[in-house]
Amino acid sequence: AQRVTQPEKLLSVFKGAPVELKCNYSYSGSPELFWYVQYSRQRLQLLLRHISRESIKGFTADLNKGETSFHLKKPFAQEEDSAMYYCALSIGNQFYFGTGTSLTVIP
């Protein structure tokens, strides 16, 4: 069964519009969740993790245990946000990645 679900394969928003990339997970324990980003022609890199509760490049993600979600949000999308975004769940030393969402910010 898929541990991490990203329902949107492709997402397009206009510059300046809010953006939300959805992520749901399947785990009954205390999850450790991450968002990774892959910009064009670059390697995957960590965007943020729920433990640190920080905002990176204007993105935030709140863990909702009731809904088992960890959606990634940004109030005003920028063109440079166009990239592939992956939600990931860590259980022990096992990692589970979602299928990714390709975000395109239209100028």
Added chain:
Amino acid sequence: GAVVSQHPSWVICKSGTSVKIECRSLDFQATTMFWYRQFPKQSLMLMATSNEGSKATYEQGVEKDKFLINHASLTLSTLTVTSAHPEDSSFYICSATGILSYNEQFFGPGTRLTVL
């Protein structure tokens, strides 16, 4: 942040030959390394997880005799694609976590394998 390198970055080989890809953690000790495969414009597919000094754990559907993984030291893991065929052509990515990385994975730049 921590740096992970892969070598080679691109390799072309003939069908039937074997190819070795190296993944190195340059400035930290990688207790766990992961190998992924990525098809064009598609998601990452985890192939296997390897811990230093022990056998790799392969994901369902990944042939362990075809994709040999060795993690002999805390800074090096290798993936050998044995008897490669055109369908093995793909982008292979490794990542690593260390004791002090708090489960953050550091990714290599990937290796593009083309099998003719």
